[in-house]
Amino acid sequence: MALALTYGTSRTLVRMRLVAFRHALEDQLRRSWIVTGGFVGLALAGGTLWVAARGDQDVLVVVLAVWMLGWVVGPLFAGGGDETLKPEYFTMMPLPPRTLSTGLLVAALAGVAPVISLIALLSLVVVSGGVAAALVAVPALLLQLLCFVLASRLAVAVYGVLLQVRSGAVIAALVNAFILAFTAQGWALIVAFVSTDVQGTVGKAARIAPSGWGLVAVDAAGRGDWLEVLAALAGLVVLAGLMLLAWSALLVRRTTVTRAGRTPRRLLTARTPEGAAAAKELRSWTRDLLYGHRAVFAVAYGLFFCMMPLAIGMKSMLPWAGPAAVVMAGSMAANLYGADGTAFWTTLMTPGSSRADVRARQRAFLLVFGPSTLLITLLLTWWSGDTGAWPLVLSVLPALLGGAAGLVVACSVYAAVPTTDAHKRSGNPLNSGENEGETMGIVYVMLVLVATTCAPALVMALYTGWWGVPVGVLSGVLAWWYFGRVAARRLDARGPELLTLLRHGRSPAEQAKKTAGLDALPKWRRTLAGFCLGFAAIPLFPQAVVPAVFKLTGNHDTKSWFLALYQDGPWQWVVIVLMAALGLSMYAFGGLTYYRAKKRAPDGSVAVVAG
Known part of the structure; x- marks a missing residue:
């Protein structure tokens, strides 16, 4: 009976999720974000498969750790992740917490991000060295994907609890800021703390992390160490179960806790x-x-x-x-x-x-x-x-x-x-x-x-x-x-x-008016404009502004990933100017495309945008 209820709930929630996704594609702005994110995700998944094809497991296990880190911290920078189906929608329904959390989990798997992550996790099959290892890779990658999604949902739930109290909000902000800063400046910490054998040291640490257990199981199957295979797969199962239980408990707290109002500590005394x-x-x-x-x-x-x-x-x-x-x-x-x-x-x-x-x-x-x-x-x-x-x-x-x-x-x-x-x-x-x-x-x-x-x-x-x-x-x-x-x-x-x-x-008419000009443009132009606006900051700031500031302030020691600083003499300024011109041109193209499209008449009677 419980299994039938869980199956029926999951099936209904998946259908609701897919219908909501179909409606989201009707909005031009949201569709552009989805397409851009999907394109970037596929490129990253392709890079992961390429790393696996090279057979370098130390690099692959680190890449998989980055994927799991992305699942954990990504929603914290994107408005709490995709919560098309909020738990609050189902408070009045007689669903047990485990049933609701399982249904929401299955629905969360029906999205673009899980499919892209599944493609990236196929690297476990690519890196396997035989039939036995390939067979082990299938349940390993499925369990790894399940842990990715559960870790993301649990992180958002824990983050939401922290934001309910002042000290928790401060802690969450510090963690959030550190993670975002690490994505740009983490190279300095890596160079400092892993001065020798960077790849091997980080690879060993990544194998210990849950993101590496799937690869550990595949590697052990290739060596014939079946006890380690069972231990790694069992670890993924237990971890997924614990995260599901914790998420279910937090969902209960989220949908049942009421907060009483507080008496103001100090009344307003302003006279103007x-x-x-x-x-x-x-x-x-x-x-x-x-x-x-x-x-x-x-x-x-x-x-x-x-x-x-x-x-x-x-x-x-x-x-x-x-x-x-x-x-x-x-x-x-x-x-x-x-x-x-x-x-x-x-x-x-x-x-x-x-x-x-x-x-x-x-x-x-x-x-x-x-x-x-x-x-x-x-x-x-x-x-x-x-x-x-x-x-x-x-x-x-x-x-x-x-x-x-x-x-x-x-x-x-x-x-x-x-x-x-x-x-x-x-x-x-x-x-x-x-x-x-x-x-x-x-x-x-x-x-x-x-x-x-x-x-x-x-x-x-x-x-x-x-x-x-x-x-x-x-x-x-x-x-x-x-x-x-x-x-x-x-x-x-x-x-x-x-x-x-x-x-x-915005009313449907306003939404239609807002996107009428964009809809009249060729699809390639809309996609290119969105790409330019999303990625113009990379050549403009890290590759132009920052190295220019370094040169003007006399810092000649730091090179990092600044392309201009690897050049000789006047070529540094040439690269800086070219990168600045590229970034500004991308912003100009994307901005002008959207601006001119916005000026279009809703009926499309205005002449087609030039260029």
Whole structure:
């Protein structure tokens, strides 16, 4: 009876998942994200199979560990992962926790990411050395895939529990920031701690990790060690069972726990509208756990990103921890009004409150990130001992703070993305609704926009030294004032439309109008534009901006993966300029394609975009 119920539930949930996926493909933006992600995933899976074909098991086991790490941390950066079927939808149904968790697990396997991971795990069959090993590889790769998906679901569930309490939100932010920084700067830690026999040492560690147990079983089958085969496969089965039990328990907690309201610790005592708005916004940053999580994440990311090279004695990046934190903070706060949701009506219904509300949000942003990033910049620049960095960072930091404080309000007004209201958040606080792809797109755009606000100050500081500081202060103040003024005027003129968007989302007619221009373009052009916007940052920042800063600040020792720094003499600048031109061209092509498509008439009567 229990098996029949589990089978029926799983079958129904899989059908629901597939129907939802089919509907997701009808949305142009979501389809572009799915196609781009699928393309990148297939390329990575092909690379994994190529590694397996070479027969180097030490490298393969490390690659499989990276796949499992991607499953664990990927959802933490993508709005809590794909939760098309939320557990809360089934609270009123008489389903035992094990049945529901099993059904949701089976439904989670019916997606693009599990299929791509399955292709990558076929490397276990490729690397097997005989018939017996190949036969063992089949259950091993299936169990390995099951553990990947379960680890992902369990990580999201644990992360959601942490975000329910203040200390947990801080811990989760620190872990999140470290992992993201490690993806960019982890090479320094690897070089420092594994100075000899890198491949062998890391390979041995990866075999001990659960991600390597499948390969251990295949390797043992090739040697005829059947006891080790059984131990490895049994370990995967036990691990999957334990993770399923833990996930089931967390699902019960998520769907049954109620949270009572708390009495405010301190009431608002402001006597002016501006003061009340500022106090309210500051309380949002200190009391809303998601706000606090993002603030800690931004500052911690800047610290981790610039301090990891200390493992190899490199101090030249220390002064830039504060500016890096500001750039990340600006991108994370790019949807302030979208995060308000329907609570925005309280602002809208108060006459003349737009300007006060916008300036309050800007003031709160500066109060949250200004003192902390300034202190970080001063301390780490002093620690680095690089006297030439002082005018650079002190010019860049005020420009970035003012630019970010202006852009976050302007972006959140002009490009607000509807999210789940705070009082309707599910047990997975990372999941903000059905628009995670659009939200992530705005985050990536804001990374570029905020970083560019320091360009005048940086150029002035590079050529004139300390004269860059007043330029940075002036540009920061102007950006803060101008973008805040633009945002306030937009709220006065289009406030009701913004509230309607946040309350109801975009109507089918608006969605159709939004994608009409894109649908009229050739498929290859839409795909190429999405690819350019998604990957233009790679040639522009790591391969152009960072090596240019290294050369201008006199750092000639660090090469890492910066292609330009491996060239000789003037060819370094040639490569830097070419990479910058490539990145800017990709952004220009993608941006102009979407901009011109958006200007198309819904009926397609406008002439086809040139080019």
